[in-house]
Amino acid sequence: TNQSERTMSYGKGDVFAYRTYLKPLEGVKQIPESNFSGRNNIVFGLNVKVEIAGQDFLPSFTEGDNSLVVATDSMKNFIQRHLGSYEGSTIEGFIKYVGEAFLNKYAQIESVKLIGEEIPFHATTHSNDNSEAMESDLVFNSSRGERSQASIEMKRMEQRNEVITQSSKIVDLQLIKVKGNSFTGFVRDEYTTLPYDSNRPLFIHLNIDWEYEEEEDAYGNNPQSYVAAEQVKDIASSVFHELDTPSIQNLIYLIGCRILKRFPQLGEVTFQSQNHTWETVVDDIPNSEGKVYTEPRPPFGFQQFSVSKKDLQNNEEVAASGKASR
């Protein structure tokens, strides 16, 4: 039996950890679509998932022999305490640091996967002595909107610990564009009941993943080549604003091209999009271009698509030769 092929791992999910006064992220590259310039990291909130694997764990399954089992409860302690000693300023950097530490501490661990998801805390305001509204450095707004996420898979090799995969992500970015969106020209047959629509209020949910050409750029040690989720978000909304969308498919393709154009240090961007376009309830409001909408019923449509540097070249050529339709 091919033991190396069998599914075998264990770990801990929902490891929550908050650190106050982590080193700020400063000095990232500025882009036209975004005012983002850094993160103060006064509250750095994370939800971590760790998954470890190694052949030495087999007897814990087949024999109930726990002698090499690192209790998942101890994994939680390990992660939380390492947040105290982490000296960088990004999620990407932190999970790399913890992954290394797991491999170095426990010989029976052959590989480790970590996902770190941001628990967002946004700025609030307070009044200063001149009755001006200022950004508070004490009170923060916990938020349930989009959040950044980083994942890493590392493996013990002969000479050193190697990074197998690394990726950064923004999840659950919800954007509505109130007009300027069509969906027409699709296949019509006996299964089609949807009419062609030249103007819909397009509400999308996006997950966007990006991968660096040089993995080292992902950790934020050199802020100039770090890509912040906040900037990716601002590019997405900016392209959505600029474009008359003929479909979600085309929209995500063009967002991908723009991200790769702004950040040449990235090799590929991957999208998962969902369509949550509102349903119209009141179509005609006298003397107004407004309408009333409600949440759509299920089901929801989705798309998955990756854009690479090569697409960017094609897209630029089309734009240069004046064939860009929009």
Next chain:
Amino acid sequence: TNQSERTMSYGKGDVFAYRTYLKPLEGVKQIPESNFSGRNNIVFGLNVKVEIAGQDFLPSFTEGDNSLVVATDSMKNFIQRHLGSYEGSTIEGFIKYVGEAFLNKYAQIESVKLIGEEIPFHATTHSNDNSEAMESDLVFNSSRGERSQASIEMKRMEQRNEVITQSSKIVDLQLIKVKGNSFTGFVRDEYTTLPYDSNRPLFIHLNIDWEYEEEEDAYGNNPQSYVAAEQVKDIASSVFHELDTPSIQNLIYLIGCRILKRFPQLGEVTFQSQNHTWETVVDDIPNSEGKVYTEPRPPFGFQQFSVSKKDLQNNEEVAASGKASR
């Protein structure tokens, strides 16, 4: 650029479809751990996800050209109407039927993935003329507990449509065993705060996947070689009842061995388990072995493990030679 490697697909999730009076599932093999003998299918409820792929969809992304786009709204209609014409009696069979139909209807679809998840409706009782409680054939209890799920991936080939992967599953099976569970003997070091525990109320959430050696057995056309999720559930609870558990790792291994023993038509069983063991609030109740517990706080531990026929042989040999500890 390697176009065949890029992520590119789209589809529809949460396609709900209910069919009354689908053909009953009868004639499944009986096993000692279970009273299950069939499903009347008077209410057959499904949540379907469909994902389609094909190189012909590329211009819909890069150019906004929708001429080959099957609207995801039409996919919903397609699935729901095919539930009306399906003549079999299982989820596995239905999604195979729909997958074939998609490939046959639309030449631009190269491959299709479908997931069908049961929306459970359980039996209720009514009183008959002799004041006896009888099973109702009209009223059913919609339930949010564990449910079965099937998935399939199909691809258009030169000669015919081919099944790439097929699997059946039970998801979110929640089982508590009130005593007879220990977790001791694990690694103790500076990261360990969990004490050895010789008796814990072990609460687990399980997803169990099974794969047939002959894919054709999965669809239920020959009920004798079909494995019902209800039977897998009963094996899991039965093994849990019988065993003094030293860990979740060992428990899932032994459940896997039993499933493969009862159903030689299966090749592999894969587990995803989560530990949701209650926290003790009142330890000592006078004149009772009872205690009071509450939901655990996060995080939760998890395991992933697959068991194959080869393990079954090893396990039987150990048992035969009298070395089985439990």
